[in-house]
Amino acid sequence: MRAFRIRMPSGDAYWTVIDDDYEVQPVADRYLRELRFGRDRAESTTKAYAESVSLFLRWALSTRRDWSTAARDLGLFIVWLKHTPARSDRALAGPGVDPVRGASRINKILTATRGFLLFAVTASEIPSWVTEQLYEVADSQDLPMAAQNESGDLRYRMRARHGLHQPETAVDRATDAEIVALFKACRNARDRLIVFLLARAGLRRGEAAGLRRCDLHLLPDNSVHDCSVAGAHLHVVRRANPNGAWAKSRRQRMVPLDFLTVRAIDLYLLERDEQPAAANCDFMLVNLFREPLGAPISIGAINELFTTLGRRAQLPRGISPHQGRHAFASNLADSGAMLDEIQTLLGHASPQSSKPYLHPSAERLRTAIDSVPSPREMTEGLS
The missing domain is CATH 1.10.443.10 (Intergrase catalytic core)
Structure with missing residues (x-):
């Protein structure tokens, strides 16, 4: 599985996911076209998302999982991402092995993967229970004070179940x-x-x-x-x-x-x-x-x-x-x-x-x- 650029007859372009036989993955293709043209995102955004979705599909394929139900094992997907080089399906995990992807990169891949799976649920392509594997219901008490409601009312939201902690790296100004x-x-x-x-x-x-x-x-x-x-x-x-x-x-x-x-x-x-x-x-x-x-x-x-x-x-x-x-x-x-x-x-x-x-x-x-x-x-x- 890999990302592939598609140029439309209109001249616009977007990125999709193809397999080793150059066959387009249909659900991923629909999601990425919706992202590019339906939600008016940049071509570079579809490229980043296509690369992330292709990694998820490649992991499912290499570990003999059905991608439509593989959300229950996203924790193992994180381990695979952390230790598997971009051009290999073999995870190099073990003591003393440096990770090949950092927390920031892995979290971005997870964001794209969740978006793809949520789209597939909405399109009735995969079971609805997959959503429960992606998100959990959380209240606003765990948010920073600046992000909480001024009235103090308790509010509920969907919180992603999987993610890695990453330190905040604020961009400094050029003097x-x-x-x-x-x-x-x-x-x-x-x-x-x-x-x-x-x-x-x-x-x-x-x-x-x-x-x-x-x-x-x-x-x-x-x-x-x-x-x-x-x-x-x-x-x-x-x-x-x-x-x-x-x-x-x-x-x-x-x-x-x-x-x-x-x-x-x-x-x-x-x-x-x-x-x-x-x-x-x-x-x-x-x-x-x-x-x-x-x-x-x-x-x-x-x-x-x-x-x-x-x-x-x-x-x-x-x-x-x-x-x-x-x-x-x-x-x-x-x-x-x-x-x-x-x-x-x-x-x-x-x-x-x-x-x-x-x-x-x-x-x-x-x-x-x-x-x-x-x-x-x-x-x-x-x-």
Whole structure:
């Protein structure tokens, strides 16, 4: 069993699961098509889910289990995942054997597997009792206080039965000094623009790679674009892209651009015009220095760029593209932006989603303490 990419006649693509005879697994295929087109998920999401479902089906096949009832043995599936290499069906469990997958990866595989099995139950493809093997009823008392109902009322929810504990790894922001170092390490205008789009416009990798030239409105008067927004800005639009780029939010959003980013765009467009292969491509960011020339860049290319820039700048730690987005949000907060403004600029549906992106600087924390007035009685007692 393995994941396999399917391109539809419309040009859209999704990932499915095939066996060694290149036969599509029908229930998994229906689930993954529903995920891609019915729930409007990214192609990359169906790829990750297809890889996870294929592992579950491969485990069931290699251990001679019927996948439709194998949910009762998910604990053994976790052991298999922990010790079985990707291209082998033989578990290498035993004392002194290092796990081949970590808790985070295993939990993601379990999430996809539960989704697949729940879909199969809903579609009456497998017995309904499988749901009881996947979830148990739990109340809200075991949730953190921040996640409990303010009224204190007891609420019930479905909790996954299987999963591994994993420590929380909060994403830190890239500091201004690190962003400047990455910027200085760039050797062309396109790479400098990519750093700016993530660190000064807060775009995700998929949003930057999916930008079209028509999404950028750079004139003071945007009546030429039939746009009511004044000033330089860009629009983040969710659409299917041949390079797999995908805007996470279904809602289109507008992001104002500062002078430095507009200047970076101007310099990049001059550089882009020197590559004839890019003339007919509507994507903003394209391959200028490697094949296929003129084609839209991939999301992976942005990851590779940040790795290269960090090494070239000799930074003591690696900086990911997403840390540039965290830097954008934190700088907004440090400059006095309200949470609802940060939420809108980041494209989050809820203010709660924006809070993990805020990393107050030490200076702002000191200012917050110093700005609290002291009662006169306390001041006099210390004089």
